[in-house]
Amino acid sequence: MENSWATFGRDLHLDLTGPGGLRAALLRALRDAVRSGRLAPGTRLPSSRSLAADLGIARNTVADAYAELIAEGWLSARQGSGTRVAERVLPRATPTARRAPGPSDAARAVGPAGRADRPRFALTPGTPDVSAFPRTAWLAAARRALATAPSEAFGYNTSHGRPELRTVLADYLARARGVRADPDRIVICAGFMQGLALLSRVLGTGRLAVESYGLDFHRAVITRAGLRTVALPVDERGARTDELTALDDVRAALLTPAHQFPTGVPLHPDRRAAAINWARATGGFILEDDYDGEFRYDRKPVGALQGLDPDHVVYLGTASKSLAPALRLAWMVLPERLVDPVLALKSTGEWQSGALDQLTLAEFLSSGAYDRHLRGMRLRYRRRRDQLVAALADHAPQVRVSGIAAGLHAVLELPPGTEQAILRAARRQGLALDGLSRYHDPTAPPASRDALVVAYGTPPDHSFAGAVDALLKALPSGELPSGE
Amino acid sequence: MENSWATFGRDLHLDLTGPGGLRAALLRALRDAVRSGRLAPGTRLPSSRSLAADLGIARNTVADAYAELIAEGWLSARQGSGTRVAERVLPRATPTARRAPGPSDAARAVGPAGRADRPRFALTPGTPDVSAFPRTAWLAAARRALATAPSEAFGYNTSHGRPELRTVLADYLARARGVRADPDRIVICAGFMQGLALLSRVLGTGRLAVESYGLDFHRAVITRAGLRTVALPVDERGARTDELTALDDVRAALLTPAHQFPTGVPLHPDRRAAAINWARATGGFILEDDYDGEFRYDRKPVGALQGLDPDHVVYLGTASKSLAPALRLAWMVLPERLVDPVLALKSTGEWQSGALDQLTLAEFLSSGAYDRHLRGMRLRYRRRRDQLVAALADHAPQVRVSGIAAGLHAVLELPPGTEQAILRAARRQGLALDGLSRYHDPTAPPASRDALVVAYGTPPDHSFAGAVDALLKALPSGELPSGE
DSSP states (O other): OGGGGGGHHHHTTOOOOSSSOHHHHHHHHHHHHHHHTSSOTTOBOOOHHHHHHHHTSOHHHHHHHHHHHHHHTSEEEETTTEEEEOSSOOSSOOOOOOOOSSGGGHHHHOOTTSOOOOOSEEOOSSOOOGGGOOHHHHHHHHHHHHHHOOGGGGSOOOTTOOHHHHHHHHHHHHHHHOOOOOGGGEEEESSHHHHHHHHHHHHOSSEEEEESBSOHHHHHHHHHTTOEEEEEOEETTEEOGGGGGGOSSEEEEEEOOSSOTTTOOOOOHHHHHHHHHHHHHHTOEEEEEOTTTTOBOSSOOOOOGGGGOTTTEEEEEEHHHHTOGGGOOEEEEOOHHHHHHHHHHHTTTTSOOOHHHHHHHHHHHHTTHHHHHHHHHHHHHHHHHHHHHHHHHHHOTTSEEESOSBSSOEEEEEOTTOHHHHHHHHHHTTEEOEEGGGGBOTTSOOOOOEEEEEOTTSSOHHHHHHHHHHHHHHSOTTTSOTTO | OGGGGGGHHHHTTOOOOSSSOHHHHHHHHHHHHHHHTSSOTTOBOOOHHHHHHHHTSOHHHHHHHHHHHHHHTSEEEETTTEEEEOSSOOSSOOOOOOOOSSGGGHHHHOOTTSOOOOOSEEOOSSOOOGGGOOHHHHHHHHHHHHHHOOGGGGSOOOTTOOHHHHHHHHHHHHHHHOOOOOGGGEEEESSHHHHHHHHHHHHOSSEEEEESBSOHHHHHHHHHTTOEEEEEOEETTEEOGGGGGGOSSEEEEEEOOSSOTTTOOOOOHHHHHHHHHHHHHHTOEEEEEOTTTTOBOSSOOOOOGGGGOTTTEEEEEEHHHHTOGGGOOEEEEOOHHHHHHHHHHHTTTTSOOOHHHHHHHHHHHHTTHHHHHHHHHHHHHHHHHHHHHHHHHHHOTTSEEESOSBSSOEEEEEOTTOHHHHHHHHHHTTEEOEEGGGGBOTTSOOOOOEEEEEOTTSSOHHHHHHHHHHHHHHSOTTTSOTTO
16 A cells, blocks of 8 residues: 555645745645545545655655644544545635644745745734843742742642742733733643643533634634534624523633634623623533733723623633743733633643743742833834834735734724735735635634734844735735725 | 532542642542442533532642543543533543652552542652753753754744754664664654553554553553554563464554563563564564663663564653653654654644753753763662662661662562552652552452562652551561461
8 A cells, every 4th residue: 555655746736846835835736636626525635654655755844734634623633543635624724723833833824825935024923022022030930939949849740830920820810901800810822722621621522712803723622522512703893792681502702802712802891791791691610711912002901801700700811922822931811710620630640741840930030020121012013013004004005904002913803805815915926825715614604804914023123124025015015905 | 410410529429628639539539439339330520610610629630630630531521511420431441651759649549448648758659750850951961952953943843853863862772772763763752651652552453562561551551553552561571572373454553662561571581582583474563662771780681672673663761860850751662664654643743742851851962961961870779779778678688679689669569369459558758659460450460569669769768668667557567477
């Protein structure tokens, strides 16, 4: 059987000769082959090693592509039967992993019909400017943490998370986000996704409401835990939480109240109240994803929804946007009745986080280094946002920009039907860029909104101007219908 | 319903007035109540907060006790229905979490009828001497790692683990443990338990053979993944791998070849061959838990079983014994056909490890600091072992000591029927100590072997002599039947 794979690449019309983006080309070719039916459901794929050997590329490239396609639902893998085309391909699968800009992002910049050129610039969301990680201040905090840690901290730690970190986080979250946090109700986890997975498993069965614009890998975590998702429409006031009462069997709603991802609007006070009222009336929970609540510029701070009702709102925060995704440190502030079930599940031994980074983050917070870092990053991101808005006003005045009062990305509204063409134009400029449509839940009613999600927080400083130039070139200046 | 819990403590005859060990007393009382039927299956327990308030103790104490009892299978928890007595209590449930010696170990030193005095000393296995963590050398490695890391390392990392670490680990494992390791086939995980959970889930269904003496929380990880366990007897040549061929539906066997845990014998060459032959004949896997293979003293190094057949053996190593459990860093070297399925499962976003500690460990290894640390710890542990053996020869010559050629613990053989009495005597000496029987798989045929598992690696240096004294006082010098 292995021999038949020698022609696998040619059969799929793989073009891996471009100046870069081997992985992107491979992803595209495999998705195309599944979509077109050339690779039928259940078909066994060659091992990553043999396909890599056949194609003369690195094995990691193939393995990463397989892993991504499995995560997206195109392929499935089970020991003993190898990697196969999934029996039921999801309605609309898109790349899932949030990752740093770089070669791997080529995959995201290339559509089924696009060229696989490696992008020179990326304005795709998910990752902050990791070149600004405060290495020196972090090391200083690590030194203090290592010098003062009790010996027991180096042993097996509880699943709750280090008490030093939970204590300073409780103070910080109260001060900075209006969270009513008791250290006992904080649970440290290895990233937001792990927290969402724990919560989904504890909730068990039924439905979990999500925003109709959001991240497919969040929805995937929820459904893998055995829940079904149901989409709440998103409008200019945020998610339609007023529709929650009309839905049955909903255990919880996952919301981004401070800065809806990706549309960028804050949840309107009426909608906040509707969410809380629904939770109180039904005993449900609001899962508040406060992914970038610490980055706000013009508007009055929007406090966490959790402050309104700590017994019905789970607050989820993360160091992934404020410091670095690589830390894999996030925190949940739980309603009382969720603490024991979450700790019980988390203490089964598979969901652990290292203690040294937790102790370092505690030092980083208590020394004021975290506040200093955030102030610096707010200035940096705000300057970029202003540069982006000014450049658009000069060169593409017909494009309306929204969602810019906070966070690390803006939404550029486009005339209907133009999103895909502009994404293709961006690709030709070497710019990795996402359209709003890729964040639309395919199970929600179709949305006709064309827009770009422009993550001005992502590039390192030295390439930001180049990225904006590439974006401007991709936008058809003055040619757009003047519908706006 | 909450009010009825006001008398909960009194109903369970909780005696929480001792000089320490509140958590231990609570654990004992709850286990007793379930065992005796005073708490019937399905009974709902009060929330940790209300019970803590009723008892006037810290809420964490109650929450930790609940979490431990849930992990052990005494209780179950599900959001919405609270914490309840499990419907089917396991045949023989024992404390599960490996943890550092300290107050929490009181639970392990106290039997259903014992006193809950907080032990002054601990010789319980699982944790190395964490007071010897090389803080200065680790910080130096962190400094180099932070100074040289590429920016992308601070972004979202792949589930494979940092390439810097996988590369140096491949060299190290080949040199130190005879592992045939390609960096592509190494996957970093957050501890051995996570690796075992990933492998169990990938294997999917069927049975996984375990050693009849081993850790209950390992067996629990396997069964939670949907596999059943089947116990292989352990004798003076290690696990009876020659019995594997007589078992059907076995997908893999979890073994500790270098130093059987806890009996301490290395797997005999015939048994090594039998294991490999079984795997080759059936397409099964050996999961090689090399938890302390780096600590050897008198005997010729026993190379990893994996070196014999990297296509049928999964090698699992960890920094938990060699450095510190708190790092939550372990590694698997996988057969080719397991790489893609494991990466696919691990890339779903819930199983992540921080990248900075990975980069630091890579520096720690490549700079030679890891070898230096191991040499120092080997000397320290060997000295302790020699002290223990000499003290036993002087004061309890009738006790046969085994399993001491390697590792961090010794096995002290006892006359039949004396184990529990000696454990009680140890408790009276303020010594936390484990009998061999608590490691016996309750689903295996009953074992009549009485012995102590004495972890001389656990205490800090300053308390080792006191711990050995307490042990000697617990052993009835000269009174034992001279059967040995």
